[in-house]
Structures are given as structure tokens and as C-alpha cells.
Amino acid sequence: MKPAIINVSLTKKLNNLSYPIFVGNNLLSNSEKIIKPFVQNRKVILIHDNFFSLEKKNNHDFVNFVKIIQHLSETVNFIGIPGGDKTKNISQLNFILEKSLSFKISRDSLIIAFGGGVIGDIAGFAASILLRGLDYIQIPTTLLSQVDSSVGGKTGINSSEGKNLIGSFHQPIAVIADINMLKTLSKREFLAGMVEIIKYGLIKDVNFFNYLEKNYQEILNYDQSMLKNIICMSCNIKSDIIEKDEKENGERALLNLGHTFGHAIESYGKYDGTIVHGEAVSVGICLAFKLSNIMGFCSQVETIRVINLLKNLKLPTSLNDINISITTAKMLDKFRYDKKNKNNQLTFILNEGIGKSFIKSNMDISVLTKFLDEEI
Ligand SMILES: NC(=O)c1ccc[n+]([C@@H]2O[C@H](COP(=O)([O-])OP(=O)(O)OC[C@H]3O[C@@H](n4cnc5c(N)ncnc54)[C@H](O)[C@@H]3O)[C@@H](O)[C@H]2O)c1
Structure with a gap:
């Protein structure tokens, strides 16, 4: 090849x-x-x-x-x-x-x-x-x-x-x-990598998401040409974004879908391997879609499709799945260090459906608090 x-x-x-x-x-x-x-x-x-x-x-x-x-x-x-x-x-x-x-x-x-x-x-x-x-x-x-x-x-x-x-x-x-x-590579680490691949489809390319939804079983069987294809697709999407915004002044922040929640979860795990990066992002993506759904940006059907693909890959989709309990207050505290924040306002990456992420700045803390109280 x-x-x-x-x-x-x-x-x-x-x-x-x-x-x-x-x-x-x-x-x-x-x-x-x-x-x-x-x-x-x-x-x-x-x-x-x-x-x-x-x-x-x-x-x-x-x-x-x-x-x-x-x-x-x-x-x-x-x-x-x-x-x-x-x-x-x-x-x-x-x-x-x-x-x-x-x-x-x-x-x-x-x-x-x-x-x-x-x-x-x-x-x-x-x-x-x-x-x-x-x-x-x-x-x-x-x-x-x-x-x-x-x-x-x-x-x-x-x-x-x-x-x-x-x-x-x-x-x-x-x-x-x-x-x-x-x-x-262990199956666990392989699956953690799949999360970032799915992320690219969710951010920018619904056809890529559809492809992953259709072919995930062959990919899990290490089909060489599919693997090469999805690695190239992912690198292409990432390099396209970086070419336009190397230092994350705008569009590059979209690559952080699921990472605001994910990083907060990871730092709770104390980086001891209880939860690996991709797994934290998997839970983070589900939370970002659920939040997008309750704020009226994204349909429930699409949110369920995302959660189901991650579930089919045996990835964690909620904090319950990874046995980490975090209070709303502690989660909010971790968000304050997120590098996307500006002027003390929280910024999140949310979705207007699969394939269309956007930057939501000035996040309403009361909406976020209510969401976290119900979700975690
Ligand atoms: N710089 C960026 O833009 C960016 C983007 C995403 C993630 N990250 C960072 O990447 C890190 C996660 O990366 P990762 O998941 O590769 O972690 P990792 O480097 O810790 O590798 C995961 C595990 O796989 C083992 N390993 C590595 N290669 C192997 C192989 N070929 N066969 C068997 N075992 C192998 C490692 O020893 C380790 O135990 C996080 O720290 C995250 O913050 C950075």
C-alpha cells in the first residue's frame, strides 16, 4: 500500500x-x-x-x-x-x-x-x-x-x-x-482513538459520521484500507482547520468539542489511568450534545445517534459509566481554567446537529448549573 x-x-x-x-x-x-x-x-x-x-x-x-x-x-x-x-x-x-x-x-x-x-x-x-x-x-x-x-x-x-x-x-x-x-495497541486505547475520529465527523462532516456509523464493525476488525482512509480523513479535516487558524483565535476551538467536560473529568481522575483521554472526551461529547439539545440547538434524534455510536463502540457515554462522581460546583470550578474562556465568561463548543459545531461564548451559568445538576 x-x-x-x-x-x-x-x-x-x-x-x-x-x-x-x-x-x-x-x-x-x-x-x-x-x-x-x-x-x-x-x-x-x-x-x-x-x-x-x-x-x-x-x-x-x-x-x-x-x-x-x-x-x-x-x-x-x-x-x-x-x-x-x-x-x-x-x-x-x-x-x-x-x-x-x-x-x-x-x-x-x-x-x-x-x-x-x-x-x-x-x-x-x-x-x-x-x-x-x-x-x-x-x-x-x-x-x-x-x-x-x-x-x-x-x-x-x-x-x-x-x-x-x-x-x-x-x-x-x-x-x-x-x-x-x-x-x-490495546483495544481500550484503540477505542479511545476512535472518539477523536468520530469528533471530526461531528464537528464538520456529517458524511464522515455516516460512514463511521455504517462501517464501525469493519474498522474494529482493523480493516487496513478503512483505517488508512479514516486516518487520512481525520488528518485532512484537522489540517484544514489549522491552516486557517493555527493559534486558536477562532475555528480551531471547534476541535475542542467534548473537551471542556472531558478535561474536567480527566483532571478528576488524577491522570492515573482510571480514565484515559479518549474516554473522558467520549463522555464530554455526549454531555455537549445533551446540552446542545436542551438549549434547543440540536434535535434529540441526533443526540441519540451520537450516543448510540459511542455505546456501540463500548465507550463510556456518562459519568456513571466511568464511576467518577463530581459535584456541579467542582465541575464549574474546573471549567474556569478552560483556555477558550474570555473575560471570565465560559465558552463551550456546541452543535447545531451532526456535522455542525459552533463556538458558544458567554455561556449562561444558570443554564449550565441546572444541566449539570440533572446530568451528573
Ligand atoms: N497536542 C494535541 O493537539 C492533542 C490532541 C489530542 C490529545 N492530546 C493529548 O494526547 C494524550 C493522549 O494520547 P494517547 O492516547 O496516545 O496517550 P499515550 O501516549 O499515553 O498512549 C496510550 C497508551 O498506549 C501505549 N502505547 C503507545 N503506543 C503503543 C503501541 N503502538 N502499542 C501498544 N501500546 C502503545 C502507551 O504506553 C500508553 O500506555 C493526552 O495527554 C491528550 O491531552 C493532545
Whole structure:
């Protein structure tokens, strides 16, 4: 299967920046041609999820990829860190920064982030501040990171006050999404990635949602061409939005559908793996649709269709499903740190039906309080 190449082109004030997203099967074991222009004769810091190592027998693609970059680059230094949101913290960031500097890096050194969204976010953030900014490549290895976090340049870590509150915008120079990497992914993590894919249909493309509704069983059976198709569709929708609004001054906020509720739920779980990001967003999307419904923006039929697709995928659709109890007051408190808020007013992403999200600013607190009192 030939790789698909999606080009993300961002027009910045000072320089034009564009980068390719390669999507395909067996890309990493055969990555010489793709990776050569980016790594040739550079010092590489490979920041990888500890799930991958040269010693383990179950990750040929990682081993083959390392051999290729060792052959092409000046040197390769390794930094292994655990996956999972607990890793996205200031002390792990400090560890990465100090360790990278100990390798005597220079401005033309290259960081490669090899892992899921957690590795991509923290490694990308480190790349953005080391020596005031190094190039980095994203090699996303979870479904969620292939369709979402590796594209768009949002990098960062969590704070005890909330999710992703410390970070920067720093675009990668390339993204390589190898579908083969998904073979070792747990069903739970695969499903978490499906949530972000469904999100794209809900935000912007009703036909994509219909396609997912019709074909979810084949997708769950890892149908290779369907997987490639839905990863490409997702990256296309995301890059379209980012090209217009890199720094989230407008339309990019739509990508946050379900995330205002989701982030509040996640920070309640203390990032200990009780609930993973995609699951929190799944519950968040259901709450956003229910809220859209009671505020008169979206029909009940469409709300039920969304909830049913997530249920069919065995994803949580309510707080009851994930055994987290949060009071209305505590939930409201978490919303106050949402980065979409302006002038102390809460902002939500709501829907006027499937395929049409919109930004609702100045959210009426009494409506929200009544909704939460009834829902959670
Ligand atoms: N930057 C963005 O725009 C953006 C967008 C969406 C989500 N995110 C962030 O992404 C994170 C979630 O990403 P994630 O779900 O990939 O989390 P993750 O990186 O923690 O990966 C999930 C789990 O899968 C394991 N894993 C990774 N690749 C594997 C593979 N190929 N086979 C088997 N196991 C593998 C990891 O070790 C981990 O246990 C959250 O922190 C979220 O905030 C960022």
C-alpha cells in the first residue's frame, strides 16, 4: 500500500511553514527515503515511549527504524519515558531537558517523538524550548495520536490545576503515521482513538459520521484500507482547520468539542489511568450534545445517534459509566481554567446537529448549573 501524503501548509507572518503527514502501512521499517531529508547528518534525540525498546522482541518496526536513523544521522541518543498522562508533568519535562542538554545538542539537532500523544506532547514542548526551539518529528504510535495530537503543533504538559495548562505552539517538520504500529495497541486505547475520529465527523462532516456509523464493525476488525482512509480523513479535516487558524483565535476551538467536560473529568481522575483521554472526551461529547439539545440547538434524534455510536463502540457515554462522581460546583470550578474562556465568561463548543459545531461564548451559568445538576 503506497503511503498517502497530506501536506499541512501554514502561512505565518514571518515565514511560510509546511510539513508532510505520511500515512500508510509498514512505513517505519521502510522509512529510509521518507526520513533521509530530515535526519541526514544531524544529531538526533529519540524520545520514545518505554513500551518500545531495542531489547524487546515485539517491536521490529522500532528496531528497524532505529537502524535506519543510526545509519543516516550523525548520532542517535535515546530518552525513554513511560506512556500515560501521569508522565506529562514538569519533573518528566525537566528530566528530558537536562538529559537532552547532556548530549551536547546544538540548534540543528533534531528531536524525534516516538509514541502516543503523551510522548508527542511532552517531547514537542521540550523541542520548543530547548535552545529556544529545535526541529522535531512526530512518530505517533496510537490511533489517537495518529489522527489528532501529532498534527497541529499543540505541545505541553498538565498541571495540578488542570490539563495541558503549560505549553506552546510548535509545529513538527514531519509526521509519520504507520498503521502497522496499531497492531500492539490495546483495544481500550484503540477505542479511545476512535472518539477523536468520530469528533471530526461531528464537528464538520456529517458524511464522515455516516460512514463511521455504517462501517464501525469493519474498522474494529482493523480493516487496513478503512483505517488508512479514516486516518487520512481525520488528518485532512484537522489540517484544514489549522491552516486557517493555527493559534486558536477562532475555528480551531471547534476541535475542542467534548473537551471542556472531558478535561474536567480527566483532571478528576488524577491522570492515573482510571480514565484515559479518549474516554473522558467520549463522555464530554455526549454531555455537549445533551446540552446542545436542551438549549434547543440540536434535535434529540441526533443526540441519540451520537450516543448510540459511542455505546456501540463500548465507550463510556456518562459519568456513571466511568464511576467518577463530581459535584456541579467542582465541575464549574474546573471549567474556569478552560483556555477558550474570555473575560471570565465560559465558552463551550456546541452543535447545531451532526456535522455542525459552533463556538458558544458567554455561556449562561444558570443554564449550565441546572444541566449539570440533572446530568451528573
Ligand atoms: N497536542 C494535541 O493537539 C492533542 C490532541 C489530542 C490529545 N492530546 C493529548 O494526547 C494524550 C493522549 O494520547 P494517547 O492516547 O496516545 O496517550 P499515550 O501516549 O499515553 O498512549 C496510550 C497508551 O498506549 C501505549 N502505547 C503507545 N503506543 C503503543 C503501541 N503502538 N502499542 C501498544 N501500546 C502503545 C502507551 O504506553 C500508553 O500506555 C493526552 O495527554 C491528550 O491531552 C493532545
